[in-house]
Amino acid sequence: MPSERRKSAVGRQSQLPFKRAFEISLKSLKMRFWRSMITAGGIFLGIAFLTVVLTQSLMQWPLPEKVDAGYVKVIGQVNGPGDFDAWTPVKVADGIKAGIPEDVVRLVADEDGTFRLAAVAQGQIDAKRADRNLRRVKQEWKGLSKIKYALAFYVTAATDANLKIDNAVKYGVPDYVARNLAIAGAVRKELDAKLAKEKNGSESREVKTLKAELDFYMAAAADRNVKPKDAVKYGVPKAVTRKAPAKGATFKGSDLADVVREQPDWANPLYSGAALDQDINVQDAVRCEVPETIAKHLAGEGKTFKAGPLNDAIKAHPAWMKIWQGRAERNAIFKTVPKPPIAALARAHARTLNDVIADAKKTAKDADLTNVMLVNKERKIKTNFVRGGESAGLVKLEGGDNIYVPDLNTRYRMWWLVAMSLLVCTVGITNSMLMAVTERFKEIGTMKCLGALDWFVVELFMLESGMMGIVASVLGWVVGFLLMVLLAGSTKGWDMVGNMQGVAILTTFVEAIVVGLLLTMIATIAPAKRAADMPPAMALRSEI
Amino acid sequence: MANEKKEYVVRTKDLFKEFTMGDTTLQALKGIQLDIYRGEYISIMGPSGSGKSTLFNMVGGLDKPTSGTVFINDVDMAQLDAQELAYLRCRTIGYIFQSFNLIPVMTALENVVLPTVFAGVPQDEGVERGIELLNMVGLGDRLHHKPTELSGGQQQRVACARALANNPAIILADEPTGNLDLKTGKEIIDLLKKLNKEQGVTVISATHDLKMLDISDRIVWIRDGQVERIEEREDVQLEVGVMEHEEE
Numbered sequence: 040m041p042s043e044r045r046k047s048a049v050g051r052q053s054q055l056p057f058k059r060a061f062e063i064s065l066k067s068l069k070m071r072f073w074r075s076m077i078t079a080g081g082i083f084l085g086i087a088f089l090t091v092v093l094t095q096s097l098m099q100w101p102l103p104e105k106v107d108a109g110y111v112k113v114i115g116q117v118n119g120p121g122d123f124d125a126w127t128p129v130k131v132a133d134g135i136k137a138g139i140p141e142d143v144v145r146l147v148a149d150e151d152g153t154f155r156l157a158a159v160a161q162g163q164i165d166a167k168r169a170d171r172n173l174r175r176v177k178q179e180w181k182g183l184s185k186i187k188y189a190l191a192f193y194v195t196a197a198t199d200a201n202l203k204i205d206n207a208v209k210y211g212v213p214d215y216v217a218r219n220l221a222i223a224g225a226v227r228k229e230l231d232a233k234l235a236k237e238k239n240g241s242e243s244r245e246v247k248t249l250k251a252e253l254d255f256y257m258a259a260a261a262d263r264n265v266k267p268k269d270a271v272k273y274g275v276p277k278a279v280t281r282k283a284p285a286k287g288a289t290f291k292g293s294d295l296a297d298v299v300r301e302q303p304d305w306a307n308p309l310y311s312g313a314a315l316d317q318d319i320n321v322q323d324a325v326r327c328e329v330p331e332t333i334a335k336h337l338a339g340e341g342k343t344f345k346a347g348p349l350n351d352a353i354k355a356h357p358a359w360m361k362i363w364q365g366r367a368e369r370n371a372i373f374k375t376v377p378k379p380p381i382a383a384l385a386r387a388h389a390r391t392l393n394d395v396i397a398d399a400k401k402t403a404k405d406a407d408l409t410n411v412m413l414v415n416k417e418r419k420i421k422t423n424f425v426r427g428g429e430s431a432g433l434v435k436l437e438g439g440d441n442i443y444v445p446d447l448n449t450r451y452r453m454w455w456l457v458a459m460s461l462l463v464c465t466v467g468i469t470n471s472m473l474m475a476v477t478e479r480f481k482e483i484g485t486m487k488c489l490g491a492l493d494w495f496v497v498e499l500f501m502l503e504s505g506m507m508g509i510v511a512s513v514l515g516w517v518v519g520f521l522l523m524v525l526l527a528g529s530t531k532g533w534d535m536v537g538n539m540q541g542v543a544i545l546t547t548f549v550e551a552i553v554v555g556l557l558l559t560m561i562a563t564i565a566p567a568k569r570a571a572d573m574p575p576a577m578a579l580r581s582e583i
Numbered sequence: 584m585a586n587e588k589k590e591y592v593v594r595t596k597d598l599f600k601e602f603t604m605g606d607t608t609l610q611a612l613k614g615i616q617l618d619i620y621r622g623e624y625i626s627i628m629g630p631s632g633s634g635k636s637t638l639f640n641m642v643g644g645l646d647k648p649t650s651g652t653v654f655i656n657d658v659d660m661a662q663l664d665a666q667e668l669a670y671l672r673c674r675t676i677g678y679i680f681q682s683f684n685l686i687p688v689m690t691a692l693e694n695v696v697l698p699t700v701f702a703g704v705p706q707d708e709g710v711e712r713g714i715e716l717l718n719m720v721g722l723g724d725r726l727h728h729k730p731t732e733l734s735g736g737q738q739q740r741v742a743c744a745r746a747l748a749n750n751p752a753i754i755l756a757d758e759p760t761g762n763l764d765l766k767t768g769k770e771i772i773d774l775l776k777k778l779n780k781e782q783g784v785t786v787i788s789a790t791h792d793l794k795m796l797d798i799s800d801r802i803v804w805i806r807d808g809q810v811e812r813i814e815e816r817e818d819v820q821l822e823v824g825v826m827e828h829e830e831e
Contacts, residue, residue: 050667066688486697488684490674579680
């Protein structure tokens with residue numbers, strides 16, 4: 040076969056060195072400078088947009104290592120930067136050096152030679168509370184001691200005990216009431232004795248007289264207008280009038296209660312309530328010198344209370360006074376601790392932002408400087424943490440500092456923005472590169488006619504688009520970055536811009552270049568490969 | 584020359600080419616049988632749509648036939664892989680197109696030098712060759728002009744120089760005068776003839792320019808994708824002469 044023999048005469052086109060391809064593509068770029076610029080513009084815009092979004096995410100308010108504390112946090116509360124963790128062990132020597140009195144430090148020190156500021160703070164709080172409570176208890180006692188005995192008397196009255204006349208008079212029972220009740224008591228005794236003797240049930244004249252006498256004296260006790268001459272009206276023979284009772288005479292509590300029920304004007308509401316074992320109104324009680332705190336406490340949710348518990352409270356009160364007295368004395372030592380050394384220690388042992396983030400990392404592994412937001416007084420300070428499941432919001436700290444805890448949505452929004460900008464980027468770049476390659480199909484056909492290998496054509500285009508991609512990406516990054524910096528700086532403050540981290544900025548730069556280059560290459564390789572693979576005749580025919 | 588040795592430079596055998604456009608299939612070539620000798624100046628004539636350009640693409644290795652074979656220097660093109668095909672396009676065949684197809688961003692010289700770059704010729708040598716060729720086509724003073732700064736005739740002359748860059752055995756010219764006016768068309772035809780005579784290049788030219796007939800060794804008439812007839816120059820010379828006579 041002649042063709043077989045001659046085929047070896049046809050050589051194989053050799054691959055051109057990379058340098059040659061580079062020269063040609065560089066020349067091509069230079070020659071079509073303005074057209075290349077337009078194509079690069081697409082890449083540039085995409086990358087600039089991406090950079091703006093990325094840079095924006097780096098913007099954060101400057102964050103001091105330590106925020107001035109000024110207060111002490113006790114366990115169970117949120118600790119933000121600047122908060123003092125009251126449970127951090129502090130060396131005894133440091134405490135004394137800072138100015139806390141030695142006896143106080145020794146009192147709260149642990150065996151290992153450290154103490155916790157929480158103990159001192161707790162002591163101060165306890166001392167303050169003891170003082171306050173002691174003051175209150177004493178104040179209450181002033182009111183209570185005034186009504187103490189009278190109340191006890193009336194409470195006893197409710198139990199139907201025998202009451203002495205002189206006691207009754209002392210606690211506000213009018214003289215005539217006490218006296219008449221005592222006589223009535225004597226009459227009742229006599230009557231009872233008589234009734235016990237007469238068993239047949241028919242009433243003798245004496246019994247009738249005694250009953251009339253009892254009615255008369257009870258009426259006299261209830262109404263001061265009932266006079267001895269009125270006795271006849273009650274069926275008492277004129278001759279019968281009893282002697283005044285003896286000094287130590289007693290009367291029945293139940294009789295007094297009856298009188299109070301009938302004619303209560305002389306007894307104040309507190310005492311009448313006690314005697315009748317009725318509900319006492321808080322307002323009435325306060326008017327009768329019961330301390331408001333106690334009245335309210337006894338009434339609880341309602342508006343009334345009974346005399347019995349009040350009497351018990353009065354009995355228990357001296358014990359309370361003793362307890363608070365003791366506590367106040369015991370904690371008085373903490374009042375000798377001046378404030379400045381505590382503040383100084385707190386500041387020295389204040390939590391840093393890194394501590395907060397370390398805490399945050401325990402709940403969210405990806406917590407870092409960009410996803411916890413700390414709001415410090417009027418300024419926003421961005422820090423980071425996401426707590427699983429917790430909703431976003433401000434966590435209030437004392438002293439005006441707040442921690443803003445963003446929820447997951449905040450982060451998703453961020454990713455969504457980046458994804459959108461990437462999409463815009465992709466569409467822009469792909470469109471530019473597709474156009475740039477497609478309009479050169481004819482050129483590709485010509486090159487293949489002149490002996491270019493498929494791969495060389497692709498290499499040329501990849502080089503061109505690669506160079507364009509890098510330059511446009513760098514420019515896009517620079518412009519996007521500057522734009523964001525200027526915008527943020529002029530509107531929100533330059534310190535926020537100055538606070539950006541160099542490494543983070545560098546990362547966005549690398550990201551922008553990689554994205555720009557990759558997208559450009561990907562958008563180029565498809566049409567370039569297609570053009571290179573076509574028969575040259577078809578590429579030559581194509582018209583744009 | 585043609586008498587002493589009949590060495591074939593291009594041969595086609597039962598060449599068929601179909602184009603499928605949607606549902607319809609168009610038969611552009613229907614069994615073309617053509618032998619072309621070394622050093623010949625051959626014109627392929629025919630109305631537009633007759634399949635001239637398709638044949639031209641087949642012969643030039645720019646497209647693949649549906650069936651049939653093309654031999655270049657007795658080598659079956661269908662047997663060649665991409666690299667061998669590229670080698671062939673680079674060194675054995677020079678192409679001239681109706682629309683010139685110069686690379687628009689390159690100067691005249693760069694366009695001419697490009698094939699030598701692909702052939703792996705050292706740069707200095709390639710540039711030297713390019714200048715020489717451009718001088719030959721009469722554009723020695725336009726080396727650094729871009730195609731857009733040249734007239735149609737000048738562009739086509741650059742294309743001719745480019746086609747010759749790697750000393751090809753064959754020049755394929757697809758309607759080289761189609762986009763040119765009469766005078767410049769004549770110049771290009773003269774140039775091709777000169778190349779054919781002086782350098783011994785086989786020129787295969789698809790055309791419907793009758794001026795081409797005058798200088799062609801043979802004329803292949805194509806109609807509906809088939810070779811209608813092949814005429815020797817001697818047979819048509821008289822006709823053309825009469826026409827020229829009439830013009831005067």
